[in-house]
Amino acid sequence: xxxxxxxxxxxxxxxxxxxxxxxxVDSQVTMMFWYRQQPGQSLTLIATANQGSEATYExxxxxxxxxxxxxxxxxxxxxxxxxxxxxxxxxxxxxxxxGLDSNQPQHFGxxxxxxxx
Amino acid sequence: GDSVxxxxxxxxxxxxxxxxxxxxxxxxxxPSLFWYVQYPGEGLQLLLxxxxxxxxxxxxxxxxxxxxxxxxxHLEKGSVQVSDSAVYFCALTTTGANSxxxxxxxxxxxxxx
Numbered sequence: 001x002x003x004x005x006x007x008x009x010x011x012x013x014x015x016x017x018x019x020x021x022x023x024x025v026d027s028q029v030t031m032m033f034w035y036r037q038q039p040g041q042s043l044t045l046i047a048t049a050n051q052g053s054e055a056t057y058e059x060x061x062x063x064x065x066x067x068x069x070x071x072x073x074x075x076x077x078x079x080x081x082x083x084x085x086x087x088x089x090x091x092x093x094x095x096x097x098x099g100l101d102s103n104q105p106q107h108f109g110x111x112x113x114x115x116x117x
Numbered sequence: 118g119d120s121v122x123x124x125x126x127x128x129x130x131x132x133x134x135x136x137x138x139x140x141x142x143x144x145x146x147x148p149s150l151f152w153y154v155q156y157p158g159e160g161l162q163l164l165l166x167x168x169x170x171x172x173x174x175x176x177x178x179x180x181x182x183x184x185x186x187x188x189x190x191h192l193e194k195g196s197v198q199v200s201d202s203a204v205y206f207c208a209l210t211t212t213g214a215n216s217x218x219x220x221x222x223x224x225x226x227x228x229x230x
Contacts, residue, residue, distance in 0.1 A: 004160075033217075042206065042222040043161075092160060105151065105210050105218055110160040 002027050006093055006109035013083055013116050020079045021091055021112045028073035029097030033106065034066070037090040046091075049076040073097075083116045090114070119144045119219045121207050126224035130197055138192040138224055140181075140207035148209040150174075150183055150190040151218070155204040164192075164205070197228045 003026040013019055023032065032049040046066055047055040055068035070076040080087050090113050094106040124139040142148065152164040152174070165174030170185035181192045190207060207221040 006160075042220040043218075044220075045217060048217075094161075104163045104166075105149070108161040110158075 002029070002095065002097070002107050004093060004095060004107060004109040006112050008112055009110065010113040011115070013114065015084050015116055017083055018079055018081045019083065019114065020077050021093075021114075023076045023078070023093030023095075023109055025074045025095050025097075027097065029095040030073075031096040032070060032076045033094045033096075034068060034076070034078045035092040035094065037092060037111070039088070043092065046078070049078075080114065083114075085116045088114060088116045119148070119209060119211060121209055121219055121221035123207050123221035123224050127227060128224060129227045129229065132199055132228055132230055133196045134228075136192070136194040136197045136201075136226070138205055138207075138226070140190045140192065140221060142188050142190065142207075142209050144188075144209055144211055144219075146211045148211045150181070151208045151210075152179070152181055152190070152192050153206040153208060153220075155206065155223070157203070161206065197226070199228045199230055202226055202228045 005024045007022045034046040035043040036046055037043045045058050046061045047057040047068055049055050049068050049070040051070045065081055067079045090111045092111040093109040096106055121142050149168045151166045153161045154164045155161050165176040167174040167183035170183055173182045179194045181190050204223045204225050206223045208218045210218050
């Protein structure tokens with residue numbers, strides 16, 4: 001099974017600042033996704049990270065707030081910009097790709113637990 | 118659009134009790150159905166899945182049957198353990214959805230000794 005590393009695992013940030021979350025996979029993957037899990041809520045898809053091009057954002061999420069990069073087939077970053085307490089959530093990276101367990105639609109990282117003061 | 122509805126939580130049970138967590142769905146096409154589990158401080162892990170009507174997914178003593186007629190995929194376990202304490206998510210994906218998953222709200226299960 002793929003090893004998906006997310007950094008940082010948790011952080012506490014001041015409002016108005018920005019934080020970049022990294023997702024590193026130990027094998028090449030075809031698709032990478034970013035989700036948000038607000039306290040007591042389900043996972044909501046933020047965007048699909050596209051290699052070499054702009055991410056595809058879901059309704060309610062915009063690039064200015066959540067810029068995403070994916071420079072290659074094993075790495076992606078999500079930035080949470082100009083943070084407010086409402087951005088306090090768990091942010092999860094997930095991947096799909098050849099060589100991964102085909103029984104699973106997506107493989108998830110352990111998430112980044114973000115608190116905004 | 119696609120949606121997944123889970124019963125309200127949290128759920129607290131004693132060890133060895135019987136567990137049922139309800140999940141119903143609406144979807145266009147023929148979805149595949151999943152249960153994910155999130156242990157404290159960890160990411161999501163696939164618990165079990167079913168890809169067509171009447172399929173039963175099972176893993177670690179948990180079971181769920183894909184019921185097309187009731188659009189349901191209820192999770193059951195005959196005897197829960199303290200180590201089953203976690204958040205459980207029901208989810209679906211549909212053909213052509215580009216692997217996108219639609220999740221339910223999740224339910225927290227606490228099992229006391």
